[in-house]
Amino acid sequence: xxxxxxxxxxxxxxxxxxxxxxxxxxxxxxxxxxxxxxxxxxxxxxxxxxxxxxxxxxxxxxxxxxxxxxxxxxxxxxxxxxxxxxxxxxxxxxxxxxxxxxxxxxxxxxxxxxxxxxxxxxxxxxxxxxxxxxxxxxxxxxxxxxxxxxxxxxxxxxxxxxxxxxxxxxxxxxxxxxxxxxxxxx
Numbered sequence: 001x002x003x004x005x006x007x008x009x010x011x012x013x014x015x016x017x018x019x020x021x022x023x024x025x026x027x028x029x030x031x032x033x034x035x036x037x038x039x040x041x042x043x044x045x046x047x048x049x050x051x052x053x054x055x056x057x058x059x060x061x062x063x064x065x066x067x068x069x070x071x072x073x074x075x076x077x078x079x080x081x082x083x084x085x086x087x088x089x090x091x092x093x094x095x096x097x098x099x100x101x102x103x104x105x106x107x108x109x110x111x112x113x114x115x116x117x118x119x120x121x122x123x124x125x126x127x128x129x130x131x132x133x134x135x136x137x138x139x140x141x142x143x144x145x146x147x148x149x150x151x152x153x154x155x156x157x158x159x160x161x162x163x164x165x166x167x168x169x170x171x172x173x174x175x176x177x178x179x180x181x182x183x184x185x186x
Contacts, residue, residue: 007039009047009057016058017065021097028055056115063123066093079141079185080178082134083159086127087174090167124160131156138185145185155184 015036019027030051034041048054066089077085135141135152146152162177 007037007043012037012044012047013057013061016054017061017097020058020062024098025055025058028058030054052115056119059119060123062093062097063119066090066097067123067127077134079131079135079138080181082131083163083181084174084178086131087163087166087177090163094167128156128160131160135185141185 012033015033016028019032019036028051030041030044030048033054034044037044044054048057067086132152135156146155159177159181162180163174166174166177
């Protein structure tokens with residue numbers, strides 16, 4: 001029986017997160033989401049004009065749930081502590097959403113893949129901006145730590161790439177990376 005009341009965008013995204021956690025992003029489709037929400041497919045299309053939009057919004061919603069920025073105050077932690085928080089947050093997210101970080105490489109239709117990649121890159125940009133902010137607010141950083149050849153932005157890019165590599169290798173800790181950070185900037 002179809003619910004005559006149009007559901008909310010948030011309710012649809014909650015179902016999408018649930019489906020993504022259970023079956024992966026590749027399992028999302030308009031019909032399955034509508035069925036799970038107990039609404040017509042048209043109700044889902046009211047909020048998401050295409051499957052690509054639905055997947056992109058779900059990816060964004062998953063990222064937001066993983067990185068609830070209210071959980072940490074960048075001004076009160078050191079840069080290595082902030083890096084550890086990111087690593088641990090992603091590990092919690094991976095446990096809740098298995099294969100989420102490799103799902104972006106799953107072959108969606110080309111338009112779906114493009115939107116999903118765009119959302120992922122936007123979140124990577126937010127994460128790196130947060131890292132840069134944490135680095136710039138870390139009062140322990142020695143004044144001569146950075147130069148024209150060794151910039152804060154390049155350092156954040158290096159640390160972020162290293163974090164991704166650790167996560168993709170499914171490492172259980174980022175202790176070695178944080179030790180390298182400390183020896184580089186303190």
